[in-house]
Amino acid sequence: MFFSIIIPLYNRPQEIKELLETLTLQMYKQFEVLVIEDGSVNDAAEIVQSFTDKLDIKYFVKANEGQGFTRNFGFERAKGDYFVVFDSDCLIPADYLQIVNDSLATNWLDAYGGPDDAHPSFTATQKAISYSMTSPFTTGGIRGNKKGIGQFHPRSFNMGISRQVWEKAGGFIITRLGEDIEYSIRIHSMGFEIGLIPDAKVYHKRRTNFLQFYKQLHFFGRARINVYKFFPKGLKAVHFFPAVFTLYIIFTIIANVFCWPIAVLCNVIFAIFILLIFFHSWWKNKSAKIAFLSIIAAFIQLTAYGLGFMQDFWKRIVLKKS
Template sequence: MAFFSIIIPLYNKEKYIENALKSILKQTVTDYEIIIVDDGSTDKSREIASKYVSNKIRIIDHFENKGLSAARNTGIKNAKSNYVTFLDADDLWHSNYLQTIKNLISSYPEAHIFATNFDEVYPQKTHKPHNGSETLPPGFSGLIDFFKINLKQGIYTPSSSCWHKSVFETAGYYDEKITFSEDLDFNIRANLKFKLAYSTSAQMSYFMETDNQITRSSILSKTVPDYDQFEKYCSTVPHLKKYLDFERYVLSKHLKVDGDKTKHKKIIAGIDFKNLNYKQRFLLNSPVFLLRCIKTTKDFLIRKGFKWTSY
C-alpha cells in the first residue's frame, strides 16, 4: 500500500493539468498513488491526463459535473492509503512537499492534519500570503491552534494539506450541498476533533488568476456554509467564536458587494464586533460603492506588484 493517496479533482483545466501532474512526478518522495477524478470535463483535460495513466496513476470518471466537493469525496472513498492529500489541477507542488508532510507525520504522531505554507502566484509577482504564518518563528514546524492563528487568508489551502483517513470517517466528508467555501466548513469540522501539525515552509504554488477562479466571481447563486451550527462548541473550544466571526465578516462583505442584502444581514447578526479589528469594522459598515472602489484599487495594485489587505 502506498504511503500517500493524492487526489486531483479535474474539471476543464486543460491548460494546467499536465504541469500539476509533473509537479507530483518531481517529488522527492515517490511512495504514492494518484487518483484523478474527472468531473465531467468538456475540454481536453481528461485526454491530457490519460497520457499519464500507469500502475500508480488512475482516472475515475464523473460522467456529469457534480462539483468540487463531490470530486474530492469520490477520491477519498477510493483512496487506498492512510494519508490523503489533494492537489487542485491548477496548483503546483514544490519538489519537497510530500517530504515536508512526511516529516510532520513522523514528528507529530498525535496530529491527524498536516499542512504547509504556500506561495500566491500572480502574473506579475509571487507574494507571501497574509495568513498568520508570519507570526510564527522562521522555519517553524509544530502543532498550532487552527482557530487561534487562522484569522487571515487561510493558514493552508486544500492543495497544501494532508489528512489521515480517519479524519473523514470521524468529521465527515465535504458537504456537497455547499458550493462556496466548502473547504472552510470541512476545516472547522476536522479541526474541532483533530490536531494540526504545520510547517511555515512554502511548499505549494497557489495560482490566483487561473480560469474559472470561483473566489473571484459572484456568489449570489452559491450555497454558503452555515457557521451558526458551530456556535454550540464556542463555550468549550477557545478562539472558535473569534474565528467564526472572522469568517462571517469575509462572507458578509462578499454578499454585500454582490447585492444580497437579506443574507448579508443574517450573517452579520451573528457577529460579535469586538472580534473584528478596526479596518474590518470600517469595511463592513462601508457603502457598496466604496467596497467596490477598494476592490478595484486592490486589483490594480496587485497588477503593479503590490498587495494590500484588510487583515
Template sequence: MKFSVVIPLYNKENFIAQTLNSVLAQSFTDFEVLVINDCSTDGSEQVVNTFEDSRIRLLRHTNNSGLSASRNTGIKNARANYVAFLDADDLWKPDFLKSINFLIENYPEASLFATKYELKLDQNNTTEFHFDFENFTTHGIVSNFFKTNLNQSIFYPSCLCVRKDVFETVGHYNETVNYSEDIDFNIRAFARFKLAYFNKALVTYLMVSENQITQKGLLGKKIPDYDFYEEKFKDRKDIKKYLDFQRYIKAKLFKLAGDTNQYKSLISKIDPSNLNIKQKILLHLPVFVLKWIGKSKQLLLKKGINLNSYSD
C-alpha cells in the same frame, strides 16, 4: 503506500499537465494519484491520458457533481492512510510530500498536516505571506487553528494532507456547499483534531487560472451553515470568533455581488466585539469603494505589499 493524492478535475486543460508533473517530480515517491474527472467539457481528460505512469488512476463522474463530490470520490477510493489534496491548477514543490511525511513521523499527536504556500498572481509575479507562530518557527503543532486563521489563511486546500480516519469521525466534504467547502470541513476537523504545520512555501497557488470560482463572485453559491456550527460548538468562543470572521469575509463578497439579503443576514449574526475597527468600517462602505480597495490591494500585492483588515 503512504499517500493517496486526490486531484479534482474540471476544465483545467491548460493546467493539469503542470500539476501532474509537479506530483511526479516529488522526492518522496511512495504515492498514488487519483484524478477525478467531474465531466470536463474541454480536453482535460485527454491530457491526463498522455501520462504513462502506473501510479495515476483516472476516475470519472457520470454527472457534474462539484468540487466536494470529487474530493469525496477520491477519499473513498484512496488506498493509502494519508490523503493529500491538490487542485488541478496548483503546483507542489519537489519536497512537499517529503515534508508532510516528516510532520507525520515527528508529530504523532496530529491528524492533519499542511505547509505554507506562495501565491502566483500572474506569469511574472509570485509572493508569499509571513506567518508567526507562538510555539515554533519552522515546523510544529498549531496550538489553535481557529485563532491562527483570523488573518490570511495559513494554508489552502492544495497544502493539506489528512489521515483517512479523520473523515470517518467528522464526515466528508459537504456536497451541498459549493463555496468555501474547505472551510466547512476545517471547522469540523479542527474542532477535534490537531494540525502539524511546515512553515515553508512548498505549494504554488495559481490565482491566474481561467475558472477560479473566487474570481466570479458569490451569486448563486451555497456557503457553509455558520449558524449550525455556532450552535454545535456554542461553548467554544474561539470557534464563534472564527465563524464571525468568515461571516465578515462572505458578507463583503455578497455585498460586492449585489446580494443584499445574504449580506444583511450574515452581518446580523456577527458579534461586533469579534471584529476590529477596520473590519467594521469596511462592512458598511459603498460597493464602489470596496471595489476600488480590492483593485488597489491586488496592485500592491504584485509589488510585495500586503494590506488587509485582519489586524488593528
C-alpha cells in the same frame, strides 16, 4: 507512509498537465495519484494517459457534483495511509511529500494544511493576487501562518487527512461554499489533531485576472455565511473586517461627495493603507509593478468578500432564507 493524492478536475486540462509534471519530480516516491473528472466538457483523458508511465495514476469520470463530493469520490477509492488534496491550479515543489512525511514522523497530525506562494513563472497579476491573499494587511496573514488568529483550518488547495479521519469523520458534507472550513471544524470537533506544516507549501495560481478574482472572493464571502449555518460559533469578529472595510469605502465616497469635514481623515487613513500595501509588496516581490497591482488586488479582495458576506448575511441570517 503511502500517500494518495486526490485531484478534482473541472474543464482544466492544461492545469492538470502542469500539476502532474511537478508530481513526477517528487523526491518521495511512495504515492499514487487519483484524478477525478467532475463532469467536464473539456476533459483531460489524453493528458492523464500520457503520465501513466511516469506516475502511479488513476483517472475517473463522474457526473458533476462539485469539488467537495468529487474529493469524497477519490477518498472512497484511495489506497493510501494518508490522503492529500490539491486544487488543479497548483504546482508542487519537488520536496513536498518528503517534507510532509518527515514532519508527520516527528510530529503526528491527523490532518494538516500548508501555505501557498507565487511561483516565479506566474504573471505580475497572479503574483499580486497571491500577495493579497497572504498579506498581513488583508487576510492578516492567517493563511499558512502559525501565529494566525484562532484555530487553524486547512484549506482544500493544500491539505491532508489520515485514513483514520476519513473512516471516522467521513468526507465533505458541503460540496461548495466553504466545504473545506466546515470539514476542518468538524474534524477538530471530533478530537483529531490538526495543524500547519509551514514548509509544505504549494505554488497556487489562483485566478489569472481581476474579474475572475472578484468572482472567486465574492463566493468566499458567501461561503463564510454558509459555514456559519453549520457552526455558528465559528463566525468571529475578524470575519466581519472585509464588510466593515467595504462600508468604510462607501462612507468615504459619500463624505467626499458632500464635502464633509471627516472626509479628510478618511482619505488620510486610506492613503496610509495604500502605502503600507505598496511598500510591503514591493519589499516582498522586488517589483514596483507587482506592488501597484497588489493595491488593486487588495481592494478587490476585501470588497468582493465583504459584498458576498453582507449579501448572504442579510439573506440567510437576517431574513432567514434558505
